[in-house]
Amino acid sequence: MPVQRDEGDLKAAGLVLPPTGPWTVDDLAKLPDDGLQYELFDGMLVVSPAPAPAHQNAVGELHVLLHTACPPDLKVFMAPLDYQPDRFTSVQPDLLVVREDDVGEKTIQRPPLLAVEVLSASTKRKDLTVKLETYARTGVAAYWIVDAEKATIRVLELVDGRYEQVGAVTWDEQLTVEHPFPVTLHPATLLDT
Numbered sequence: 001m002p003v004q005r006d007e008g009d010l011k012a013a014g015l016v017l018p019p020t021g022p023w024t025v026d027d028l029a030k031l032p033d034d035g036l037q038y039e040l041f042d043g044m045l046v047v048s049p050a051p052a053p054a055h056q057n058a059v060g061e062l063h064v065l066l067h068t069a070c071p072p073d074l075k076v077f078m079a080p081l082d083y084q085p086d087r088f089t090s091v092q093p094d095l096l097v098v099r100e101d102d103v104g105e106k107t108i109q110r111p112p113l114l115a116v117e118v119l120s121a122s123t124k125r126k127d128l129t130v131k132l133e134t135y136a137r138t139g140v141a142a143y144w145i146v147d148a149e150k151a152t153i154r155v156l157e158l159v160d161g162r163y164e165q166v167g168a169v170t171w172d173e174q175l176t177v178e179h180p181f182p183v184t185l186h187p188a189t190l191l192d193t
Contacts, residue, residue, distance in 0.1 A: 019053040024087045025107075037080065041130050043088040048123050054192055058118045058148045059094045061190040066097060066116075069183040073082070074113065075100050082107045091131060093144075094118050096179050111139035113180035118146040132156075136163050142179050151187045 002042060022043020031038050037048040051059075066076045079092040084107045095116035102110040115135050117127040127145065135143050136158060143156040143163055151171040156163035157179060169175035169185050176184045 006077065022088055025082075025084050025090050026087075028082075028090050037088075037092055039092055040088060040090040041134060045131075046126065048126070051118075051120055054148055055094075055118050055120045057192045058060050058146060058190065059116075061147065062095055062116060062118070065113075065183060065185075066095065070097070070180055071181055073101055074098065074180060077108075082193060083138075083140075084109055085111065089134060089138065091134055093131075093135075111141065113140075114142045114144065115140045116144040116146060118148060123189075132163065136161060146191070148191045151191050152183050153187055153190075155185075 001174050023040050024043070024044045027041065028038055028040055028045075037050070039046045039048070063076060070076050074097055076097050077097065081092050081096065082092055083096060084090045085139060089151045090107075093112065093115035095114075096108065096112040097114040098108055098110070098112045102108060102112075108181045115131075117123070119127055132143065134143075140160065141158050143158075145154040145156070146152075147154075152176070153169050154165055155167040155169075155175065155177055157166045167175045167177060169187060172186075172188045174184055175188045176182060
């Protein structure tokens with residue numbers, strides 16, 4: 001049985017919820033800019049708290065690494081930036097690499113060449129399950145899973161609609177990846193553990 005909502009009370013409180021049915025990207029656009037992360041997975045709204053400093057440090061170091069190596073026809077972005085492959089899906093990878101031609105006015109709608117997620121206590125389960133499935137289903141070519149606590153980076157690439165691990169690196173090891181462009185991953189210099 002659907003939850004009955006008093007739209008007037010919700011609007012007065014600064015909340016705008018969809019009247020019935022699944023959430024859409026149009027509903028998402030009406031939510032407040034309050035520092036929380038709002039994402040849609042097949043019409044289901046998931047709200048996450050703002051990230052911690054260690055998380056943001058890892059995202060920043062990875063952004064510098066990717067930005068420095070990025071060829072001119074590609075772009076590297078940090079969250080918050082929505083990847084919206086359809087009306088019922090809107091996700092914010094911590095980092096994403098896209099073709100310059102795929103950059104929209106407000107969102108990315110074509111599959112990124114790379115999505116990167118830095119695990120945190122509040123998002124780990126989502127990053128390892130629903131985001132992994134969403135990225136694979138929508139054609140994101142590569143997915144890096146960064147665990148700053150364990151100082152590891154797993155590199156996954158899409159093969160026949162499913163991710164296969166093509167590499168992993170821990171602490172002082174180094175791994176050079178070729179996709180979406182050549183870059184060397186070295187957790188000891190990227191992750192503040």
